[in-house]
Amino acid sequence: MKINSAEFIISNQDVSKCPSNRLPEYAFIGRSNVGKSSLINMLTDFKSLAKTSGRPGKTQLINHFLINKNWYLVDLPGYGYARVSKSSKAKFQKFITKYFEQREQLVCGFVLVDVRHEPQKIDLEFMEYLGESGIPFSIIFTKADKLKPNALERNVEHYKKVMLDGLWEEIPPYFVTSSTNKAGRDEVLAYIDEINQN
Numbered sequence: 478m479k480i481n482s483a484e485f486i487i488s489n490q491d492v493s494k495c496p497s498n499r500l501p502e503y504a505f506i507g508r509s510n511v512g513k514s515s516l517i518n519m520l521t522d523f524k525s526l527a528k529t530s531g532r533p534g535k536t537q538l539i540n541h542f543l544i545n546k547n548w549y550l551v552d553l554p555g556y557g558y559a560r561v562s563k564s565s566k567a568k569f570q571k572f573i574t575k576y577f578e579q580r581e582q583l584v585c586g587f588v589l590v591d592v593r594h595e596p597q598k599i600d601l602e603f604m605e606y607l608g609e610s611g612i613p614f615s616i617i618f619t620k621a622d623k624l625k626p627n628a629l630e631r632n633v634e635h636y637k638k639v640m641l642d643g644l645w646e647e648i649p650p651y652f653v654t655s656s657t658n659k660a661g662r663d664e665v666l667a668y669i670d671e672i673n674q675n
């Protein structure tokens with residue numbers, strides 16, 4: 478898919494105030510510093526569509542960007558644990574779970590994980606929450622350029638094994654990306670394009 482236009486539309490914390498037309502949307506989420514803003518800028522080819530910053534936990538907003546005037550890219554805030562948490566759902570900020578549960582035009586969530594790290598409990602729990610809630614998602618491994626090919630493959634295989642040893646019977650679609658060298662860009666955009674065509 479060629480990106481011809483990318484426009485910021487609206488930021489808010491309230492799912493009922495998100496755009497009301499029925500264009501399909503794709504939401505990007507992960508822990509802060511995972512490389513989400515860099516990935517969004519890399520995918521859209523706009524240098525500062527999403528604001529990158531080393532400061533964790535900055536914005537707690539749902540940001541809608543209209544791409545090619547026919548789909549939304551949604552930049553969600555980094556998730557974090559609630560201090561007291563009982564169910565897996567209660568662990569995540571309420572407006573995030575509300576977004577996933579109420580946003581009917583959401584086609585797919587992209588959960589970003591840093592490919593250098595051991596699978597993190599919070600990421601696995603967020604994916605479990607999505608799975609339990611019947612929300613389709615894919616995994617995007619970020620910062621692939623930081624590892625040599627062997628280590629990269631080893632980490633991805635390890636991640637899959639941890640999921641299969643846990644709750645999962647199969648691995649959701651996944652992409653290995655780098656915002657530095659644009660690895661995975663064509664694959665992620667082709668995936669979105671293919672879903673949009675159907």
Ligand code: GDP
Pocket residue numbers: 508509510511512513514515516528529530531619620621622623654655656657658
């Ligand atoms: P966010 O908090 O998830 O939006 O993360 P950012 O996009 O702001 O990135 C956090 C840090 O990781 C910044 O210093 C980025 O330059 C760096 N970073 C993000 N993606 C990549 C990548 O693909 N490769 C490398 N080498 N660094 C990255």
